[in-house]
Amino acid sequence: MPKIPVIIDTDPGQDDAFAILLALGEPSLEVLGLTTVAGNMGLTQTTDNARRIVELAGRGDIPVHAGSPRPLVRKPHPVPEIHGATGIDGWDWAPARSGAAVGHAVDFIIDTVLHHPDPVTLIALGPQTNIALALRRAPEIAKSIAGIVFMGGGYFEGGNMTPAAEYNILVDPEAARIVLGAGVPITAVPIDCTHRAPAPVNWSATLAAHGTEVMRACAGMMEFFERYGNAKHGTPSRPLHDAIAVGALLWPELFTGELCPVDVECAGELTTGMTVVDWLRQTGKPDNCLWLNGCVDPAELYRRMEVALAGLGRCAAAPHGSAEM
Ligand code: RIB
Ligand code: CA
Numbered sequence: 001m002p003k004i005p006v007i008i009d010t011d012p013g014q015d016d017a018f019a020i021l022l023a024l025g026e027p028s029l030e031v032l033g034l035t036t037v038a039g040n041m042g043l044t045q046t047t048d049n050a051r052r053i054v055e056l057a058g059r060g061d062i063p064v065h066a067g068s069p070r071p072l073v074r075k076p077h078p079v080p081e082i083h084g085a086t087g088i089d090g091w092d093w094a095p096a097r098s099g100a101a102v103g104h105a106v107d108f109i110i111d112t113v114l115h116h117p118d119p120v121t122l123i124a125l126g127p128q129t130n131i132a133l134a135l136r137r138a139p140e141i142a143k144s145i146a147g148i149v150f151m152g153g154g155y156f157e158g159g160n161m162t163p164a165a166e167y168n169i170l171v172d173p174e175a176a177r178i179v180l181g182a183g184v185p186i187t188a189v190p191i192d193c194t195h196r197a198p199a200p201v202n203w204s205a206t207l208a209a210h211g212t213e214v215m216r217a218c219a220g221m222m223e224f225f226e227r228y229g230n231a232k233h234g235t236p237s238r239p240l241h242d243a244i245a246v247g248a249l250l251w252p253e254l255f256t257g258e259l260c261p262v263d264v265e266c267a268g269e270l271t272t273g274m275t276v277v278d279w280l281r282q283t284g285k286p287d288n289c290l291w292l293n294g295c296v297d298p299a300e301l302y303r304r305m306e307v308a309l310a311g312l313g314r315c316a317a318a319p320h321g322s323a324e325m
Contacts, residue, residue, distance in 0.1 A: 003030040004146075004249070005118050007109060009067070010242070011039025011126030012049035013083050014090060014225040018305070019125055019151075019242035020050070021214065024057045025308035026250055032112055032120065033063040035105035038076045039126035039171060041087035043069040046126075049088050051096035056217060057312045060098055067105025067130035071172035079167070082228045090224030091217040109134040110141055119146035123249065124179070125242040127168050128152070132175035135182045142182045151245035152176065153190035153262070153275030156293065165273030166191050169264060173273045177264040180288055187290045188262060189245040190275065193255065197244050197295035199226075199302055201236045206306065214312040240305075247301050248292060254301050257292035261285035 006029050010016045023029050034054065036047040047066045054062040070076050083089065101108070109130060113120050122145060124131055135142060152168035153176075159165040169176045180186065199222065200206065208219035222240075229238040248255050261278040263285070265271045277291055295301060 001028060003028060004121055005030045005032050005116055006121045006123050007032050007035060007112060008123045009035045009037060009105070009125060009128070009130050010050060011037050011041065011046045012053060012088055013040040013126070013242065014088055014221040015240045015242040016040070016125045017049070017053050017088050017221055018218065018240045019123070019246045020053050021057055021218065021312055022243050022246045022305055022308050023123070024054070024059050024062070025312045028250060031062055032116065033065060033101070033108060035065045035067050035108060035130050037067045037105070037126045037130050038069050038071070039168070040083045041078050041080070042076065043067070045087050047100050048096055049086065051098060051100070052088070052093045055094070055097060056214060063101035063108070065103055065105040065108040066100040068133060071127055071129050072132060072174045074172065077171045084224060088221060090220035090222070105130045106133045106137060110138045113141045113144050114138070119144060121146045121249065122148045123246060124148060124150035124152070125245060127172035128175040128179045129172045132172070132178040135178055142184050145184045147185040147187065148179060149187045149189065149245055149249045150179070151189045151194070151242045153188055154192055155190065155275055155277035155279070155291070157191045157195050159274065160191055162273065164265070164268070164271040166275070169275055170273030173264045173266045176275070177266060180262055180264060186288060187248060187292065188275070189248050189292050191241070193248070193257070193292035193294060194239040194241045194244045197298040197301055198235065198237045198239050200299065203237065203302065207309070210310050212310065212313045214309060218309055243305060244295070244301070247305065251301065251304060254295055254297055255292050256294040256296060257290050259287045259290050261287055262289040262291055
């Protein structure tokens with residue numbers, strides 16, 4: 001099977017880290033690069049985190065291009081209360097050996113989409129600022145993008161930051177509206193879907209038992225990531241939202257959803273950042289998004305994730321600071 005070329009736009013975040021590691025561990029994806037955005041943490045931190053994550057996986061060759069330090073028109077909204085002071089708390093990370101690649105994230109997205117020999121899929125795991133800017137700067141890329149898979153939004157589940165809005169969309173609703181209106185094939189992985197795919201209870205112990213550095217890091221991140229959500233929602237385990245979005249690209253057979261019109265509220269007093277899903281097609285607007293609303297086998301989803309993660313690691317004989325594999 002030919003590999004799917006992807007760019008991952010991300011604001012690491014523990015669940016972003018799992019998504020990136022899953023993408024690197026899955027042979028059916030070709031990760032062309034990461035682009036970072038201000039979201040869970042500030043841009044400097046999300047960029048450094050992205051470098052640490054690719055190096056943990058033994059893939060320091062993957063370029064990380066820094067993008068927008070703030071949403072299009074609103075203020076940044078970091079959430080250290082959820083992800084910790086570093087954004088990827090739960091593991092004692094080795095310092096990144098390399099920094100961001102030369103070139104802005106938006107230029108990397110545009111150049112790669114226009115010049116890669118095969119159509120590129122964009123995986124958006126944070127506020128969609130970089131992707132919106134790329135579409136505004138070079139609208140012609142819309143017809144060359146194979147598709148956009150984004151983690152974000154909520155409709156039947158409401159929101160996870162306000163009663164109406166999920167974090168990624170709330171932080172930059174204007175960007176999400178631009179992306180949804182660009183005419184690109186879009187798959188949305190909202191909390192309507194991710195809340196149906198919680199991780200196995202105590203999954204961190206399963207991960208740790210593998211013993212590799214990657215799996216011990218994942219175990220620590222999972223344990224930290226679940227604390228806030230389990231306390232807030234009264235649940236025994238939490239969904240890895242961003243990793244589920246990568247899973248939706250890899251294994252669509254594990255998910256349910258409907259093609260329908262979706263737009264974003266950008267001016268509501270109570271509903272700003274709400275993804276307005278015309279599930280019954282009452283607006284007469286065109287279908288612009290495959291809206292996922294369920295996972296048919298969460299246990300199988302996390303089993304497949306575990307297999308992909310277990311194969312990752314720095315060169316076995318190479319301690320920190322030595323050559324990549
Ligand atoms: O609502 C969950 C999303 O917000 C995830 O992408 C998480 O990393 C945070 O960015
Ligand atoms: Ca994220």
